[in-house]
Amino acid sequence: MILDHIHNSSTYNSLHPLFKKGFDFIHSFDINNYKEGRNEILGDEIFALVFNLNNLEPNTKLEVHNTYIDIQFLVKGTDQMGWRERSLCTKPEGNFNAEKDVQFFTDVPENTFDVAENHFVIFYPTDAHAPLMQNKPCVKIVIKVKTL
Template sequence: MIVDSLHNAAKYYSLHPNFKKAFDYVNQNDIESLEPGAFEITEGLKIIVIHGEGASREESIKGFECHDKNIDIQISIKGAETFAWKPREKCVSPNGAYSDEKDVRFFHDKPDMFFELQEKQFAILYPEDVHAAMIGSGLLKKIVFKVKI
């Protein structure tokens, strides 16, 4: 997992060919005015724009998840968003079977930690990062890039 601000995004371009494309998209568009929805930017890079009410920690961790085929780049646009996190190798209580179609695997495990993103900060979550997001109060706006491994 990586947590940083958009100001430092260029440091991570070399980690995956589509990281630069994702951050270029952020720099070349008015991300605050993006409407909710999902679409493909280029092969192997999808964007999901989310506007929604923040949830409690208890509610959010019901969706404690990780992915096998994608890396998430989650960027806070509006509101302080808290995330739950735990390394996948420590998760021992699956919550259902892996969905290949949705590329998601859920767990009943409790998080090891919580961290908060402020506006214009991001988290890069790899397949080994089990996470739950959208923890907070009030309206949260964010972008999630799905980067195919």
């Protein structure tokens, strides 16, 4: 897991050949003119999910992905997130959903932290994460980057 300010995003471009495309999408995002939901970048290799979130039930479930790395960016508002090493998760809720690339766990996060506006978190398949742990309105971009 990586947590940083968007001004430092170029530091991480060398970690994956598609990270730059994801950060370019974030840098070009217009808060006054955007499309919620899936936004194409390069097909299923990398795409963006844009959310305008209000009045949600707080999430307490950890989730993991096998096929995609998440770059979660806060455009507006804050998001309290939880983290736990995937290998330490022992309480699965259901089976892995390959179509949605997600497995949920009811384990308690090892750490919780607030992600503020203009900050991003990179979650790898080894990172179990629980976004939206508090009911706070936010505009958020999740860049889904296919693993190598």
